[in-house]
Amino acid sequence: MAEENFDFLINTGDIAQSGNRENEWIDYYEALDTFIPNKTEMFTIGNNDLCSEQPTLLTDGEDATSKFNHINVLRYFTFELDSDFDYSFTWNGKQYPLYSLYYFTYGKFSFMCLNSETAEASSKTYNNGIEDASFAQAANKSIEDWFVAVMTSGKLDTKPFVYMHEMPFTMVTWQFMKGSAGREGSHLNILNSAGKYRFSRLFKKYGIRLVFGGHKHTYTLSKPIYDAPDNYITSDNKASLTVDLMSDVNDTLSRKPVI
Numbered sequence: 001m002a003e004e005n006f007d008f009l010i011n012t013g014d015i016a017q018s019g020n021r022e023n024e025w026i027d028y029y030e031a032l033d034t035f036i037p038n039k040t041e042m043f044t045i046g047n048n049d050l051c052s053e054q055p056t057l058l059t060d061g062e063d064a065t066s067k068f069n070h071i072n073v074l075r076y077f078t079f080e081l082d083s084d085f086d087y088s089f090t091w092n093g094k095q096y097p098l099y100s101l102y103y104f105t106y107g108k109f110s111f112m113c114l115n116s117e118t119a120e121a122s123s124k125t126y127n128n129g130i131e132d133a134s135f136a137q138a139a140n141k142s143i144e145d146w147f148v149a150v151m152t153s154g155k156l157d158t159k160p161f162v163y164m165h166e167m168p169f170t171m172v173t174w175q176f177m178k179g180s181a182g183r184e185g186s187h188l189n190i191l192n193s194a195g196k197y198r199f200s201r202l203f204k205k206y207g208i209r210l211v212f213g214g215h216k217h218t219y220t221l222s223k224p225i226y227d228a229p230d231n232y233i234t235s236d237n238k239a240s241l242t243v244d245l246m247s248d249v250n251d252t253l254s255r256k257p258v259i
Helices: 022-035 071-076 120-125 133-151 199-205
Strands: 008-011 040-043 088-091 094-097 102-106 109-113 161-163
Touching: 022 071, 040 109, 088 133, 120 133, 133 199
Parallel strands: 008 040, 109 161
Antiparallel strands: 088 094, 102 109
């Protein structure tokens, strides 16, 4: 990378293997300073960058016990926010912040960062160590609202490149297609009080053509496939003018390819 000519880099998360180990963060920054100094890094949070209730507590490394607190990320990164938009959500009558959520324009191009790492265990930071999926559902619905607000605000000169750690477009396993396993995918896409499989369709609706992600250490190639409600594709293989793309999609429908 040191020999490449670039202006900035996008990091799709997992700077650390275990977010509670300060030495891993320090090692990363020392490597940046050594090999690509004076470069701006635009970061989105990964699940391994999170920690447990105590920022340096060594745990077993599982998501439910070890990867739900953003505290160490906030020690090392500052997210520049547009004050015209809301970066919080309401859960059980209280306000909570949304992290790793921002957009920017560079030259002729727009970029948007989304936080895919709010899961069932995320409530434990604020809920006396108790896991509650409705916390993540409320947070991710607010991220959807933020995405729509930015996309319809007129502030973006072009359709943005979107990046996050876990993408809604994921490998669909044979076990899933047979109905014997749950769909692997981003919390952002399946934990949402508005319903499941939302962001895979939002990107289609708003014309997002390129999404960067991390997390899965594999390479896959596919025809364009996206989630859609029943009867969205008509008998002549065109999109229906009367069926809303954002109406309900259940697990069974998500197993039906829409190409």
